[in-house]
Amino acid sequence: MARKRGSHADITGPRVRAAALRLFARDGYAAVSMRRIAAEVGVQAGALYLYTPDKQALLFDLMQGHMEDLLAAWGAESQGGDAPARLDRFARFHVRFHLDRPEAVFIAFMELRSLTPGNFAAIAALRGRYEAALEGILREGVAAGAFTVPDTRLAAMALIAMLTGVTTWYREGGRLARAEVEGIYADMARRAVGAG
Amino acid sequence: MARKRGSHADITGPRVRAAALRLFARDGYAAVSMRRIAAEVGVQAGALYLYTPDKQALLFDLMQGHMEDLLAAWGAESQGGDAPARLDRFARFHVRFHLDRPEAVFIAFMELRSLTPGNFAAIAALRGRYEAALEGILREGVAAGAFTVPDTRLAAMALIAMLTGVTTWYREGGRLARAEVEGIYADMARRAVGAG
DNA sequence: GGTTGAACTGAACGGGTGTTCAGATAGCTT
DNA sequence: AAGCTATCTGAACACCCGTTCAGTTCAACC
Numbered sequence: 159m160a161r162k163r164g165s166h167a168d169i170t171g172p173r174v175r176a177a178a179l180r181l182f183a184r185d186g187y188a189a190v191s192m193r194r195i196a197a198e199v200g201v202q203a204g205a206l207y208l209y210t211p212d213k214q215a216l217l218f219d220l221m222q223g224h225m226e227d228l229l230a231a232w233g234a235e236s237q238g239g240d241a242p243a244r245l246d247r248f249a250r251f252h253v254r255f256h257l258d259r260p261e262a263v264f265i266a267f268m269e270l271r272s273l274t275p276g277n278f279a280a281i282a283a284l285r286g287r288y289e290a291a292l293e294g295i296l297r298e299g300v301a302a303g304a305f306t307v308p309d310t311r312l313a314a315m316a317l318i319a320m321l322t323g324v325t326t327w328y329r330e331g332g333r334l335a336r337a338e339v340e341g342i343y344a345d346m347a348r349r350a351v352g353a354g
Numbered sequence: 355m356a357r358k359r360g361s362h363a364d365i366t367g368p369r370v371r372a373a374a375l376r377l378f379a380r381d382g383y384a385a386v387s388m389r390r391i392a393a394e395v396g397v398q399a400g401a402l403y404l405y406t407p408d409k410q411a412l413l414f415d416l417m418q419g420h421m422e423d424l425l426a427a428w429g430a431e432s433q434g435g436d437a438p439a440r441l442d443r444f445a446r447f448h449v450r451f452h453l454d455r456p457e458a459v460f461i462a463f464m465e466l467r468s469l470t471p472g473n474f475a476a477i478a479a480l481r482g483r484y485e486a487a488l489e490g491i492l493r494e495g496v497a498a499g500a501f502t503v504p505d506t507r508l509a510a511m512a513l514i515a516m517l518t519g520v521t522t523w524y525r526e527g528g529r530l531a532r533a534e535v536e537g538i539y540a541d542m543a544r545r546a547v548g549a550g
Numbered sequence: 551g552g553t554t555g556a557a558c559t560g561a562a563c564g565g566g567t568g569t570t571c572a573g574a575t576a577g578c579t580t
Numbered sequence: 581a582a583g584c585t586a587t588c589t590g591a592a593c594a595c596c597c598g599t600t601c602a603g604t605t606c607a608a609c610c
Binding site for chain 2: 596597598599600601607
């Protein structure tokens with residue numbers, strides 16, 4: 159047999175990435191085989207190589223796309239306001255963004271070690287830009303006397319870890335609504351840096 | 355060939371666990387082969403099965419041991435004091451304990467999905483007890499009017515995520531000493547829950 | 551100093567891995 | 581209606597996987 163009915167690159171390509179995202183998030187990059195991804199898409203393993211040069215590139219593209227989405231989304235939302243206002247927006251944005259794409263977040267965090275050195279460096283650089291964005295807000299707040307933090311780098315890492323952690327326990331339809339969760343995290347972040 | 359010179363179960367057993375810990379933490383459970391672990395110990399793959407029934411049990415034992423160590427260590431340190439004092443001790447303890455065993459922490463956090471359902475439930479239960487310990491402190495503090503937290507469960511998860519995050523960036527011999535890091539994290543935790 | 555048994559080897563088992571590629575087909579273009 | 585090409589199959593490649601086990605060797609005991 160050969161070409162399937164109604165098959166199309168525009169359809170299969172995204173389906174390959176979606177299947178890879180789901181499976182990498184659930185079982186981990188190393189534990190997922192190309193055959194498994196292909197089965198999810200309803201195709202033979204060889205067909206995947208029409209859409210990715212290899213398995214590593216599939217992972218890298220997912221992670222890079224996620225980090226670029228993250229930076230672009232924050233870039234669109236970050237402008238204006240003083241440090242406390244921007245920290246509040248950052249916290250809410252971070253929680254919202256991460257709750258919207260738990261699988262991509264999970265992969266971006268867990269599969270760094272599955273990247274080849276070159277790919278790792280590229281993702282680490284993108285991540286560094288995001289961390290620097292938060293640290294910039296903290297430095298600005300410290301300079302303006304609005305925040306009390308002995309070390310802005312440490313505080314930025316601590317806040318990001320705290321906020322990202324929401325994905326480990328939050329379940330849709332649970333006790334708390336998204337908006338409440340956003341608000342509570344933003345409050346904790348604000349207080350953690352000593353803002354009134 | 356067969357038995358090595360000076361070989362002994364008392365020596366090889368711990369070496370197997372140490373090698374597995376190191377490799378699982380670095381490359382991930384699924385990405386590490388039994389042959390790789392064996393090579394690290396200086397033994398053939400078959401010999402590993404004198405020390406573990408299978409690969410899954412090797413992972414489970416490492417994780418269970420870590421969680422039990424964690425609970426026992428906190429149990430020995432938790433007694434006495436009011437809620438703010440206990441929260442301070444918890445934060446410092448958590449940071450210190452995690453900085454002492456970054457590899458075990460990494461595995462306990464990352465490899466939950468590599469566990470069989472039964473083993474997962476066992477580890478999740480241990481983890482739940484630890485989270486409950488912190489939540490207990492928070493509830494006590496709220497009842498005494500010392501903390502302001504709208505949701506103790508959320509706050510407990512947020513604090514643990516924040517504190518555990520120290521392992522992702524802290525490097526020995528870096529800019530900050532351990533004691534400083536402990537103190538800063540404890541301050542952030544205290545303020546995050548609205549304690550004076 | 552001979553015997554025993556714990557510790558380990560090395561080969562094998564069936565099956566899975568990422569990746570390649572010649573060949574087949576479905577749908578678009580002309 | 582014919583031809584073309586993007587899309588996909590199915591088999592094969594060389595290699596790695598976790599696990600088992602008969603056989604070998606060394607250290608400790610009697």
